[in-house]
Amino acid sequence: MTHPARPDAVLEVEDLVVRYGAGADVLRGVSFALGSTEIVGLIGASGAGKSTLLRAIQRLVEPASGSVRLGGTELTSLGSSDLRAARRRMGMIFQEHALVGRLSVMENVLCGTLGRTGFWQALRRRFNEADVVEAFRLLHRMGLDGFEDRRGDELSGGQKQRVGIARALIQNPDLLLVDEPTASLDPAASVRIMTLISEVCRESGLAALINLHDVPLARRFCPRILALHEGRIAFDGPASDLTDAVLTDVYGKEAVESYVVGGPDSELGYPDPEVGGLSSETSRVD
Ligand SMILES: Nc1ncnc2c1ncn2[C@@H]1O[C@H](COP(=O)(O)OP(=O)(O)O)[C@@H](O)[C@H]1O
Ligand SMILES: [Mg+2]
Numbered sequence: 421m422t423h424p425a426r427p428d429a430v431l432e433v434e435d436l437v438v439r440y441g442a443g444a445d446v447l448r449g450v451s452f453a454l455g456s457t458e459i460v461g462l463i464g465a466s467g468a469g470k471s472t473l474l475r476a477i478q479r480l481v482e483p484a485s486g487s488v489r490l491g492g493t494e495l496t497s498l499g500s501s502d503l504r505a506a507r508r509r510m511g512m513i514f515q516e517h518a519l520v521g522r523l524s525v526m527e528n529v530l531c532g533t534l535g536r537t538g539f540w541q542a543l544r545r546r547f548n549e550a551d552v553v554e555a556f557r558l559l560h561r562m563g564l565d566g567f568e569d570r571r572g573d574e575l576s577g578g579q580k581q582r583v584g585i586a587r588a589l590i591q592n593p594d595l596l597l598v599d600e601p602t603a604s605l606d607p608a609a610s611v612r613i614m615t616l617i618s619e620v621c622r623e624s625g626l627a628a629l630i631n632l633h634d635v636p637l638a639r640r641f642c643p644r645i646l647a648l649h650e651g652r653i654a655f656d657g658p659a660s661d662l663t664d665a666v667l668t669d670v671y672g673k674e675a676v677e678s679y680v681v682g683g684p685d686s687e688l689g690y691p692d693p694e695v696g697g698l699s700s701e702t703s704r705v706d
């Protein structure tokens with residue numbers, strides 16, 4: 421149960437098959453391993469199974485067959501309390517609307533500690549002092565000093581996403597699973613959020629699997645790309661090898677011509693955070 425096939429892998433997925441109810445297979449034998457500090461972009465057309473893969477890794481949807489190992493521990497056979505403990509090692513970042521609107525920014529971040537604080541303690545808002553100190557540090561890192569008491573629903577899309585990142589990081593996970601973090605952000609805010617996510621992963625030596633429908637963003641921020649096509653891995657390799665021919669397989673010819681023309685350098689209007697200083701850009705709060 422604790423024998424990773426790849427000693428440096430934080431996550432190993434093997435022959436994963438997932439279907440919803442009695443429907444057709446959505447994932448049809450997906451295999452890959454994620455190194456302990458790797459940042460991997462997961463791309464693929466809408467409906468390819470990207471979100472399903474992220475959910476199946478956490479067993480939010482039960483795989484029909486196959487294996488998911490986190491740090492060598494097989495997750496598919498864990499009982500519920502061990503599974504809860506394993507899930508705490510995976511930080512999840514969703515689209516911005518996943519915050520609790522009526523809670524404060526601080527409370528939203530501290531929701532990330534619920535797994536270890538316990539429900540009743542959290543309900544009485546008795547958070548551990550060390551967690552509160554860590555939440556302040558993370559909010560500072562996210563460029564959100566002074567936002568602690570703001571309500572979640574008062575924030576802009578980029579601000580909500582920064583709170584979501586802090587909430588995932590306060591768990592002190594081994595791995596971040598990120599589902600379309602920029603789906604509701606404008607291009608400039610998208611670049612800032614992806615810059616932040618990749619910076620915090622590098623700072624903490626965290627691995628990340630980031631579902632991005634946006635190919636130029638994935639190429640720019642993820643050294644390695646996994647492409648899903650109809651529930652199978654159609655490409656797994658360095659972003660620099662993601663050619664137009666591969667993209668045509670994954671997205672179809674028309675989509676490639678209209679959206680992702682150009683090589684790895686095409687920016688499609690994304691502003692460069694390095695212009696005017698990276699840190700000033702990332703610390704700007706949208
Ligand atoms: N809860 C669900 N019940 C039934 N089918 C689902 C459910 N979630 C997703 N699907 C189906 O599974 C396929 C893959 O969906 P999804 O993983 O959301 O794709 P992606 O994130 O790549 O757009 C789609 O055909 C979708 O309709
Ligand atoms: Mg999705």
